[in-house]
Amino acid sequence: MREFRVTLSHRPGELTRLAQALADARVNLRSVAGIADGQQAHVCIVAEEVATVRDVLEQQRMQFAEEEVLTALIENEPGQLAELTQKLGDAGVNLHSLFILA
Numbered sequence: 001m002r003e004f005r006v007t008l009s010h011r012p013g014e015l016t017r018l019a020q021a022l023a024d025a026r027v028n029l030r031s032v033a034g035i036a037d038g039q040q041a042h043v044c045i046v047a048e049e050v051a052t053v054r055d056v057l058e059q060q061r062m063q064f065a066e067e068e069v070l071t072a073l074i075e076n077e078p079g080q081l082a083e084l085t086q087k088l089g090d091a092g093v094n095l096h097s098l099f100i101l102a
Contacts, residue, residue, distance in 0.1 A: 001050070004053055018062065022047075022080055033099060081100070
């Protein structure tokens with residue numbers, strides 16, 4: 001799996017344009033996160049259909065970056081995130097994004 005970090009204009013309808021293009025290509029999204037920053041919006045999507053997502057983003061002329069996804073299963077207990085991030089930091093892993101799914 002790969003994460004695609006898509007940069008959109010921060011205006012109504014841009015996320016719909018992305019979501020509809022992916023839906024039209026029959027991409028099943030595993031995870032989505034987003035945040036607006038001034039005039040831009042950043043949307044992180046994770047999907048298994050890597051080549052299809054890449055093609056859609058290129059066809060839509062959307063600016064994006066790709067990263068490999070590392071997954072970890074942690075218990076639903078206090079301190080688990082701190083323990084995981086300590087291990088990652090000790091291993092020299094620099095996080096670009098983080099998704100926590102319940």
